Amino acid sequence: MTAKKERGKRRKSSTDIESESPTGSALKADKSADDNEAGFSKPWVLALANYIDHTLLQPGATTDDIVRLCSEAAQYKFFAVCVNPVHVKRAVRELSSTQVTVATTIGFPLGADLTDIKIAQTQRALFEGAEEFDMVINIGALRERDSNYVLSELQAIVRAARDCPVKVIIECDLLTEEEKILATQLCAKAGATMVKTSTGFVKDSKGATVEDIVLLKKTIDNLVASGGKELKIKASGGIRDYNQAMALIEAGAARLGTSAGINILKEARHKGSKSKIAKGILSEVS
Numbered sequence: 001m002t003a004k005k006e007r008g009k010r011r012k013s014s015t016d017i018e019s020e021s022p023t024g025s026a027l028k029a030d031k032s033a034d035d036n037e038a039g040f041s042k043p044w045v046l047a048l049a050n051y052i053d054h055t056l057l058q059p060g061a062t063t064d065d066i067v068r069l070c071s072e073a074a075q076y077k078f079f080a081v082c083v084n085p086v087h088v089k090r091a092v093r094e095l096s097s098t099q100v101t102v103a104t105t106i107g108f109p110l111g112a113d114l115t116d117i118k119i120a121q122t123q124r125a126l127f128e129g130a131e132e133f134d135m136v137i138n139i140g141a142l143r144e145r146d147s148n149y150v151l152s153e154l155q156a157i158v159r160a161a162r163d164c165p166v167k168v169i170i171e172c173d174l175l176t177e178e179e180k181i182l183a184t185q186l187c188a189k190a191g192a193t194m195v196k197t198s199t200g201f202v203k204d205s206k207g208a209t210v211e212d213i214v215l216l217k218k219t220i221d222n223l224v225a226s227g228g229k230e231l232k233i234k235a236s237g238g239i240r241d242y243n244q245a246m247a248l249i250e251a252g253a254a255r256l257g258t259s260a261g262i263n264i265l266k267e268a269r270h271k272g273s274k275s276k277i278a279k280g281i282l283s284e285v286s
Helices: 014-020 043-049 063-076 085-094 115-127 139-143 147-160 177-190 210-225 242-251 261-269 276-285
Strands: 052-056 080-083 101-106 132-136 166-169 194-196 232-236 255-258
Touching: 043 261, 043 276, 052 063, 052 232, 052 261, 063 080, 063 085, 063 261, 080 085, 080 132, 085 101, 085 115, 101 115, 115 132, 115 147, 132 147, 139 147, 139 177, 147 166, 147 177, 166 177, 177 194, 177 210, 210 232, 210 242, 242 255, 242 261, 242 276, 255 261
Parallel strands: 052 080, 052 255, 080 101, 101 132, 132 166, 166 194, 194 232, 232 255
Antiparallel strands: none
């Protein structure tokens, strides 16, 4: 059986997967000439790839699209793929012999499902091999300042996910500054792993912004200073290029959710790794 890395420990073995999957794994996909160009194996580019959740959450995504997504994630060594729950089993099959994590969404994209439904989604996805959960907070309850409801739901999902990371999407575009701070505080209190900026589904949204990352980071630092739990930040929504990705990381993002990861890495190949933020990223994986 093929050995797995620690973050893939929940997956089936590649032997089991190959017997179930007539299409084969993502590693068997062909590579284009451009993909074989030098530069993607540079330590700097690989370090940046480790920040990226390669994402496909569009409602029209087909099985072939998911297979392609997984192939790309394995090829470019992204940290994770993020797919809707219906595609978890396929993603787990395709990535069984790789180091890529399979993440899925809960209550996506509105966050307005009943708590019991979100729990059931989490449990089913966990059973099928999902390793991380990107859950949409109940935005209406948060805006009403119903902290007890929001906290109770968050705690329920964290319990249902067991030891797997829960990233809570708070949809910054719909919140005031005070509501963003409250949401972050509740995420920390509930034991979530990350607070995440956006679903990317809000019409005319700004998506991930440096200003929001700075605010969330300041809130988390204040929580830690007073003895609270430290959260990481996932920036997501409208991240399209290298400069934007680097600005968000410099502001405090520990993970980037984007469908433009390949483009970001292609730009990174031709950028120097001498900047302060680039050195910081490299030091984390060295």
